[in-house]
Amino acid sequence: MKRLEEELRKLLKKESFLVDIILFGSAMKSKERPGDIDACAIFREKNYEKIENILYEITNIGKKMQLKLHCEPLVIDNIYKEPLYASLLHEGYSIHNRKALREMLKFESFILLTYSLKDKKPSDKVRFSYALYGRKKDGILHKIHGKEVGKGTVMVPIDKIEIIRELFRQWNVKCTEQRVVLFK
């Protein structure tokens, strides 16, 4: 990932037409083996030929590193019309600034996770709760700096969400997710 960042940074220096490249998606959320790496290239204006050339360069950087790098173009003028923009603010990492966008804008991004253990045996409910919360607040949730909001509801930092998703998958616990932002 570090090497990829370096290569993309070189491209940013070379192409003034390119404002930034934002990495987002599962690779930025602590997924152990992310299949794909999602990126969004932000361009100054609608020059499709230039955009296509740069996107091709980005794809080739990924190819050389044997990474499945998918890059979406975004033109600055269209940024407010683009639903992806909200996700980028919530979870994106700026190559240009070497920081997550939320860090620059001084807010924290979480996923509010609501789950139910209704269909589980009492012993499984206890074991799952131990795994999630721990006996003395030493469960996974605390290790990743998550927060217990109420019964069956936790808040997980966006960059750690895949760890919790994996736990829920292992225990076959269904849940719903909602993006949350907390201003510092």
Next chain:
Amino acid sequence: MLIINMVGNLEEKARNYYILAVIAETFGMTSEAATNYFKALFAIDDAAITRIGKAPKDHTERFEVLKASFPNLYRITDRLFSTYRRTYTKDLEKGEVALVKKQVEEAFKYAKIELPKNEEIRGRIEEIAKKGKFSG
């Protein structure tokens, strides 16, 4: 004989997809235009590959054959592939479709397949209208 027929069919398909794309573009249906330009490109690739007697079983193999035997077609297809993937979830803008069209036209040239002319496209529209296919 069979291969010649297959190549002929693929070339015809490529030309038909191109015509459909131009018609869609004329009516401002950019998404349908893009889909058909891509279909035309893939038919061009397959026609070229079939001509040399190869039958790739998947996209990876198709790309390998193109890279080795038709570098110009490979360059165009490889460049456009991420744009094609983007059409799964998003509509392309008018300017992007125009760029796809330009590159597909280049692919016709490299594959030595005759690009449908405006008169032919107009002729096809008139032909369909005459047959009364739209009258129900």
